[in-house]
Amino acid sequence: xxxxxxxxxxxxxxxxxxxxxxxxxxxxxxxxxxxxxxxxxxxxxxxxxxxxxxxxxxxxxxxxxxxxxxxxxxxxxxxxxxxxxxxxxxxxxxxxxxxxxxxxxxxxxxxxxxxxxxxxxxxxxxxxxxxxxxxxxxxxxxxxxxxxxxxxxxxxxxxxxxxxxxxxxxxxxxxxxxxxxxxxxxxxxxxxxxxxxxxxxxxxxxxxxxxxxxxxxxxxxxxxxxxxxxxxxxxxxxxxxxxxxxxxxxxxxxxxxxxxx
Amino acid sequence: xxxxxxxxxxxxxxxxxxxxxxxxxxxxxxxxxxxxxxxxxxxxxxxxxxxxxxxxxxxxxxxxxxxxxxxxxxxxxxxxxxxxxxxxxxxxxxxxxxxxxxxxxxxxxxxxxxxxxxxxxxxxxxxxxxxxxxxxxxxxxxxxxxxxxxxxxxxxxxxxxxxxxxxxxxxxxxxxxxxxxxxxxxxxxxxxxxxxxxxxxxxxxxxxxxxxxxxxxxxxxxxxxxxxxxxxxxxxxxxxxxxxxxxxxxxxxxxxxxxxxxxxxxxxxxxxxxxxxxxxxxxxxxxxxxxxxxxxxxxxxxxxxxxxxxxxxxxxxxxxxxxxxxxxxxxxxxxxxxxxxxxxxxxxxxxxxxxxxxxxxxxxxxxxxxxxxxxxxxxxxxxxxxxxxxxxxxxxxxxxxxxxxxxxxxxxxxxxxxxxxxxxxxxxxxxxxxxxxxxxxxxxxxxxxxxxxxxxxxxxxxxxx
Numbered sequence: 001x002x003x004x005x006x007x008x009x010x011x012x013x014x015x016x017x018x019x020x021x022x023x024x025x026x027x028x029x030x031x032x033x034x035x036x037x038x039x040x041x042x043x044x045x046x047x048x049x050x051x052x053x054x055x056x057x058x059x060x061x062x063x064x065x066x067x068x069x070x071x072x073x074x075x076x077x078x079x080x081x082x083x084x085x086x087x088x089x090x091x092x093x094x095x096x097x098x099x100x101x102x103x104x105x106x107x108x109x110x111x112x113x114x115x116x117x118x119x120x121x122x123x124x125x126x127x128x129x130x131x132x133x134x135x136x137x138x139x140x141x142x143x144x145x146x147x148x149x150x151x152x153x154x155x156x157x158x159x160x161x162x163x164x165x166x167x168x169x170x171x172x173x174x175x176x177x178x179x180x181x182x183x184x185x186x187x188x189x190x191x192x193x194x195x196x197x198x199x200x201x202x203x204x205x206x207x208x209x210x211x212x213x214x215x216x217x218x219x220x221x222x223x224x225x226x227x228x229x230x231x232x233x234x235x236x237x238x239x240x241x242x243x244x245x246x247x248x249x250x251x252x253x254x255x256x257x258x259x260x261x
Numbered sequence: 262x263x264x265x266x267x268x269x270x271x272x273x274x275x276x277x278x279x280x281x282x283x284x285x286x287x288x289x290x291x292x293x294x295x296x297x298x299x300x301x302x303x304x305x306x307x308x309x310x311x312x313x314x315x316x317x318x319x320x321x322x323x324x325x326x327x328x329x330x331x332x333x334x335x336x337x338x339x340x341x342x343x344x345x346x347x348x349x350x351x352x353x354x355x356x357x358x359x360x361x362x363x364x365x366x367x368x369x370x371x372x373x374x375x376x377x378x379x380x381x382x383x384x385x386x387x388x389x390x391x392x393x394x395x396x397x398x399x400x401x402x403x404x405x406x407x408x409x410x411x412x413x414x415x416x417x418x419x420x421x422x423x424x425x426x427x428x429x430x431x432x433x434x435x436x437x438x439x440x441x442x443x444x445x446x447x448x449x450x451x452x453x454x455x456x457x458x459x460x461x462x463x464x465x466x467x468x469x470x471x472x473x474x475x476x477x478x479x480x481x482x483x484x485x486x487x488x489x490x491x492x493x494x495x496x497x498x499x500x501x502x503x504x505x506x507x508x509x510x511x512x513x514x515x516x517x518x519x520x521x522x523x524x525x526x527x528x529x530x531x532x533x534x535x536x537x538x539x540x541x542x543x544x545x546x547x548x549x550x551x552x553x554x555x556x557x558x559x560x561x562x563x564x565x566x567x568x569x570x571x572x573x574x575x576x577x578x579x580x581x582x583x584x585x586x587x588x589x590x591x592x593x594x595x596x597x598x599x600x601x602x603x604x605x606x607x608x609x610x611x612x613x614x615x616x617x618x619x620x621x622x623x624x625x626x627x628x629x630x631x632x633x634x635x636x637x638x639x640x641x642x643x644x645x646x647x648x649x650x651x652x653x654x655x656x657x658x659x660x661x662x663x664x665x666x667x668x669x670x671x672x673x674x675x676x677x678x679x680x681x682x683x684x685x686x687x688x689x690x691x692x693x694x695x696x697x698x699x700x701x702x703x704x705x706x707x708x709x710x711x712x713x714x715x716x717x718x719x720x721x722x723x724x725x726x
Contacts, residue, residue: 157648158599158603158604158648190512197649198625198647198648198649199604199625199627199648199649200582200583200597200604200625200627200628200641200651200674201493201494201717201718202494202538202539202552202582202583202597202627202628203580203582203583203597203599203604203627205514205536205538205559205582206536206538206552206554206558206559206580206581206582207580207599208536209535209536209554209559209580210557210558210559210580212535213535213554213557217557230512230535231535232512232513232514232535232536233514233535233536237491260512261511261512
């Protein structure tokens, strides 16, 4: 019952649409081409417009008693002047000024039928705050020492073993770290594992994790407390070199020591 | 009545050995296993009444591309078509049968106007004809779409599709009705429509790697995550409702699970580990497999969808990543392991048992992906090339026969099977930057889908059901 109603409705709908197309096949009326537009000739210029190419003051802020230099470059102007008592000036030039307080200089250029202005402000400060008190001794931070005195350890392709050269590097790095921890026992070091661009992104992330752990295990063997060491893999996300050759690949296959954030 | 007719037509199709439904793509040579014979499809240039005509260029190119890119049809070039083109079934005039001139002569057939044989006979030699027209109705674009089997003796049995489609009166509406009509046509040939499916991928176009999604043809690209860190390795649950990925949070890699519909973060408790990566949903969406650094090595684990009840599935001194669960059985897990030395493709049961190596030990293997039927796999392999020079391969899981689909055009990685089982999406360095491409599972019809920034790690998600 219901089905036949649906069929009837559908049939009716089809008949309506079919009826709508009875008038032969739909004749495609192509829209008329767009009207040709008449291009208006640009009015020929009678005179070139006045243009201030530049107007600067250096330095922008000074202490009282110091000077600043104004420089300007103007095109197509017949009458050029700067306020604050500087008067008429030539099209290109510079002038030393000694404002005693913050001053705005305005350059005005006039020519045949047009004008242009530009301003520059020189800030004058009357008193400058004193420097911070001197510390007992200028000291490098632990992070700076780590960055300066430790070296990266390098790995063979698709390997995580510490090579002979890596053992030497890490032995030197370990003594640097011991020195840092002697003065700064809570200093945290992140060991980063990196890979070259070959191999898949996901496998390299796992390999970098293993490389970082291999470095950590070696440093712990050399007496660095495990609690001062964290590891992270960057896989091939952060290469130091992007050429496609072995020299570059080798630079990227590395363990790197960084201060924890 | 109508159903019976269609069933009868289907039987005729099957008898003609061109019915593709339920046939899994065969790996090796022609992927579709149709004896090299694809149905020949003719598609008229549809015309529109009045304002509808403005959108017909869009409509006609969309319809043609959708059918042509399906890979299951042989499109008959339009230069072979008869001059008189039907726009509706009544345009066909059945031939008149006259008695033989003399007794005993066979009846004569007199052509009364355009007829099915104009299309089925040379030079067109089509098996099927898609035709119809569009018009404006109540401010909307109306499509009357027909698919006829032109090999049939009469209009009733030729009629396979006879349907109205509605869209907005603009190019988007024209695309929509063309896609819906194409999906109905492809369904007649056993193809699952890709309409509504989404491709999730990684893009660095904002300056950070974030997860993005787009439609299957590269349109509608949309940013899905906003972590301003490094987010990558997306996967989408089988129902299309959740996506998981890994993100660098402070100093460790974590897995995130988000709602695909709202973009909101869903709860997932990461175990304590420096590296957690390559998430994968089980087909029922109830569990998540992933790789985590446990006891010094990144091995494969499984947990509930919220991260609870975690178990370590593999315990080896090797890196193991990319677990991929057979979408049909839910039992077999493919994964990449370095346990034999260089990374190869392995398989195990979902409980960690019955481990076997799938690839033969040559080259480096990455990025396994199951076909929707769970009978074939796609992966990236450096077989025969330098390390890093990946290409896309597909392999039958039973016979382990493989076919190489890309070659000589940059590095090609991260293949992912489309829900229709005949397309793949993948990344390639062949052009500027790394971009995402799609192709048929036999390597043909390669098409670039992205252009902005670097775009990687595509996964083809089912439409949200």
